Amino acid sequence: MQPDRTPLLSVENLEVHFPIRAGVLQRQVGAVKAVDGVSFSLNRGETLSLVGESGCGKSTTGLALMGLVKPTGGRVQFDGQEIRGFNRAALKSYRRRMQIVFQDPFSSLNPRQRVKDIIRAPLDIHKVGTPAERETRVAELMERVGLRPDQADNFAHQFSGGQRQRIGIARALALNPDVIVCDEPVSALDVSVQAQILNLLSDLQRDLGVSYLSISHDLGVVEFISHRVAVMYLGKIVEIAPKTRIFAEPGHPYTELLMRSAPSRDPRKRHSFSATNDDIPSATKKPSGCPFHTRCPLVTAVCKTTEPALTARDDGRLVACHNR
């Protein structure tokens, strides 16, 4: 399915800085710039993946859009309306239309709750339909994600990881959302079960037209699930491009390193991984200029002083680099 091109969600200069406090007075001594000026848009029926290394700000971006952490700056527009201008009713409807599925199916569900209650909770909270209608909807959702009706009374702890992830997806689907933020939905699962969940997500998009903001560090998963890919490094997007293009030819030097580091899956095309050491900077101590300059093979003088902006290239991709 080709996604519709009007952006459903558009994010401009999103910023989430966490204060670092120290001393008895707990004075702020610095900030973790977890998300540091991130802009992207998401279309209807589209999957945009956020990729990048641990700590680069992927989850924080997703949580900020869900209203689960407070942004310290930036603008978010949903369906053409700015979130900040939302009145309470609009905000409530936004919260219904955005849902999230978390990585760890073992900690994101209450083990002592029955499956049917877990899936019904969003319907109860938003007071959707009569109790009988909610019951029917739960049965429908369970079938949709591949759970058996006779499992409705079981507790979450009686399910395997893959089944729990199905429960989490059913819960996220309950209110017919437009966008689901999928934060590493398969990274805790075995390969054979991972494929079941990825297929489910792909079927749901085809049938319901839902958009995914998919967060993953697994390039195989990214390549399978995405239409477009945004690569993050230390709180910034360094490249956004259509999936096919970015995998064919990475634009940013960091994207290139990421792709070169991913195992080949073909024993005849092994990489010659080198044991050279990178000292990897953190979100607390960001390098000046280009955040990637401490590891970049193409670094020049300007990179150390001036931060490159994310700019459009001839082939339609956006890259933040002075020398590419």
Added chain:
Amino acid sequence: MSEMNTATHVPVLQVSDLDIEIRGVNGAFAVVSDMSFSVSAGETLCIVGESGCGKSMTALSLLRLLPEAASIAGGKVLIDGQDFLAMDQRQVEDFRGEKIAMIFQEPLTALNPVLRIGEQIAESVRQHRKCNRREADARAVDVLRLVQMPDPERRATQFPHELSGGMRQRAMIALALACDPKIIIADEPTTALDVTIQAQILGLISDLQKRLGTAQILITHDLGVVSEVADRVIVMYAGRKVEEASIFDLFDRPFHPYTIGLMGAVPGAGASSEAGDRLADIPGTVPPLWNLPKGCAFAPRCANASARCLKERPPFEEKRPGHWAACWEHDDAA
């Protein structure tokens, strides 16, 4: 990159018919059954399989570090020709570090949080070698340099929590290598790391293998990692070997339906996947080890299962030269 011809084909580790049992709330049950394999100097053997299939239990038994609930119920482990399971505790401790060492997924399980990195390594060196404190300290800095720890003299004086994840992993590898073991067992050594750091660590281990001729058993669930480093591969399912072959034979023509399913299930294997495509998933889940089906353990998920598969467990046999599998199917090409 490790190459087949760096292996000398003298097995430094030989495991035969190893059985491991767990006493749990569901009574005693077998977690690992009939495991047999060997590794030669310079060789890398990878063990892959679903979570819970007994990979870590196998690894831990090779160092006699099984958790309390588990025990070795039968079989033999020969290290450098000597019967490891028959040794007393003292001999076992001499062997650990000196002949066989382990790298864990989570470095904090192997590193002592209240000891400086250098002290921990030096302590292990002095346990195995006749040397004084100064020599042991020098050796510690040397191995930290060997694993490409930046600024090894300073890092030796730091505590584990003061290092980043990638550096901690290096410190643990340094600890494992300090006494030049002949065999390294690495249990998911890079699963918790980012790909760029994973690439460095894998590069590091195979560099060292080439230089020192160390044999490696690498446990992973990542077929990408397997394709990068393995000489030979064992695929486990529900506590047993279901397939064993050279890396090329396995990737070119996997035999067992589980292995075939696993390879089809890896996303991104076909470079041109379109959003909306489907992966070849394996339906169902792994059966619990204390309640395995009677015949082939994979039968409930296998598209080729026949009546015989449900009744009798298939033997592990050589299906093609050097290529073994446990499945009732025949080799159609043979």
